[in-house]
Amino acid sequence: MIRSFLFLLLILSFPLSAKDRTVQVFILAGQSNMEGHGRISGPQKGTLETLSQDPATAERYRHLQSNDSWVTREDVWITWLERKGKLGVGGWAAKGAIGPELGFGWVVGDFLDAPVLLLKFGPGGTSLAGPWRPPGAGPHRNGKPRGEGIGNQYDHLISSVKDRLANLSREFPELAGYQPRLAGFGWHQGWNDGCSKPDCLEYEANLAHLIRDIRRDLKAPGLPFVIAGSGFGGWGQKIDRRLMIMKAQEAVTRYDEFRDTTRYVETRSFFRDGPVSPRPIRFHWCCNAETYWLIGEGMGRAMVELLGGPRAPANPERP
Numbered sequence: 001m002i003r004s005f006l007f008l009l010l011i012l013s014f015p016l017s018a019k020d021r022t023v024q025v026f027i028l029a030g031q032s033n034m035e036g037h038g039r040i041s042g043p044q045k046g047t048l049e050t051l052s053q054d055p056a057t058a059e060r061y062r063h064l065q066s067n068d069s070w071v072t073r074e075d076v077w078i079t080w081l082e083r084k085g086k087l088g089v090g091g092w093a094a095k096g097a098i099g100p101e102l103g104f105g106w107v108v109g110d111f112l113d114a115p116v117l118l119l120k121f122g123p124g125g126t127s128l129a130g131p132w133r134p135p136g137a138g139p140h141r142n143g144k145p146r147g148e149g150i151g152n153q154y155d156h157l158i159s160s161v162k163d164r165l166a167n168l169s170r171e172f173p174e175l176a177g178y179q180p181r182l183a184g185f186g187w188h189q190g191w192n193d194g195c196s197k198p199d200c201l202e203y204e205a206n207l208a209h210l211i212r213d214i215r216r217d218l219k220a221p222g223l224p225f226v227i228a229g230s231g232f233g234g235w236g237q238k239i240d241r242r243l244m245i246m247k248a249q250e251a252v253t254r255y256d257e258f259r260d261t262t263r264y265v266e267t268r269s270f271f272r273d274g275p276v277s278p279r280p281i282r283f284h285w286c287c288n289a290e291t292y293w294l295i296g297e298g299m300g301r302a303m304v305e306l307l308g309g310p311r312a313p314a315n316p317e318r319p
Contacts, residue, residue, distance in 0.1 A: 023077075023178045024112050025165065026303070027214075028101055028120045029132075029157060030189035035122030036099015037284040038292030040090055046277040046288035048089065048098060057290070063106075064089055076109040077172055079164065080120040084171050092120065098289055100188055100228065103296025104303070108184075111304045115175065119164060121157050127192035128206045129199040135217075136209035141198065154210075158217050182220045184306065186299045190230025190245040191283050200241045204248035211258060224306035225262040226299045227253060232282050234271030235318045263302035269316030270294040 028034060039047045052061040064071055072088035078101060080092050087109070093099035101120055109116050126132055131153035133140065140150050161182075169176035187210070193199040207227070215223045230245045237243060250264040270291045274280025277288040285291040301312035 021178045022181045023115045023117050023168070023175055024108075024183040025117045025119060025180045026104070026108065026184045026186065027157070027161060027182075028104065028118055028122075028186045028188075030122055030187055031126045031132075031192060032094075032122065032124035033191065033283075033285065034099060034120070034188045035124060036093030036097050036101065036292055037281075037287045038093070038098045038289035039278040039287045040096055040098060040289065042278060044278040045275075046272055046286070046290060048289035048293075051290055061293075064102075073105065073109055076105045076116045076118065077175070078105065078118040078120060079171065080122070087118065093122075093292075097287070098292050100186070100292055100296035100299055103293045103298075104186060104300040105296070107297055107300025108303055111300075111307070111309050115178070117168075117172070117175070117180065119161055121153070121160070123153055125192060126153050126189075127196075127199055128189060128210065129193055129196070129202060132189070132210070133206065134209040134213040136213045137202075137206045141202070154213070158214075161218060182218060182223060184224040184226065184303050185214060186226045186228070186303065188228040188230075188295065188299070190249065191232065194230060194239075194241045194245045197241060200244040200248070203245055204251055207248060207252045208255065208258075211252070211262065222261050224303060225258070226265060226302045226306070227262065228265045228295050228299050229267040231267035231269075231271055232285065234268045234273070237268070261306065263306060263312070264315070265295070265298040265302050266315030266317070267295055267298070269319070270298075 041047060041049045051057045052065060070089035072086050076087040078087045078092055087105045089098060092101050101118055105118055130149055133151040134154055139145050144150050165180045168180050193203050211225050215221050227249050229249050233242060252258060253262040253264040272286055272288040272291050274286050277286030279287040281287060305312045
């Protein structure tokens, strides 16, 4: 009996093998709204600081603060541009701002027992028809082959992800001994394509190619894919090009081949217009921190559902 107990104690105290230790890796990609422009500080309506102090919203954001300081998670890492570190408020989006990474990382980090790594790509002003063009979409309709401005952002993402997965301990020594597991992909993009009717018309096909090509090129068949709608202007949006992008984004998730492994996150109810936001810049969600938090949170909940967790709450519908 004593010998058996000592043997069990030895097993439990022995460090996990690399095979048993994984870090769950998620790619977050898009253009400037994946970069993030939700203002953190300032007395204006819609900054994270104001939201955390307003009695009407403070409870929702209480978990982001401790002793009047913003919390940094110890179990969620992130890379963006040349930066790398642990996920917290600020430092992972435009200057003085947050993006969808915050809400997404918080939700997924709370759900998973394993550590999480977010690989974030959000170059501004990039379209799916142009720089993000997946190989399966072929040359640009003007005949321009892949290269600068055509597919280069897609190619950069693929090469960067492969390099980081192969050299995890180089960028994150604290994760040495962990095996990276590509667990999901989050996409938030659409403004630039919505500026061009021809780009709108091919958006659905391009997005379907993006999902197929990402899975093929990263050798991740069935990789969970979450798409946050391009809901600028909210439910009052009337511009046909903007509505076409949203319709295309949702339509792809209903394809038979994608139905069980993709989700569309409706974002129009997250729009907060200029009078209740830091800046009246609609294409950056008026720089409202609540909007960016809700988008990331919605993406995270949809991802958790695809990973086998609780079903995500229904997407907010028209008021």
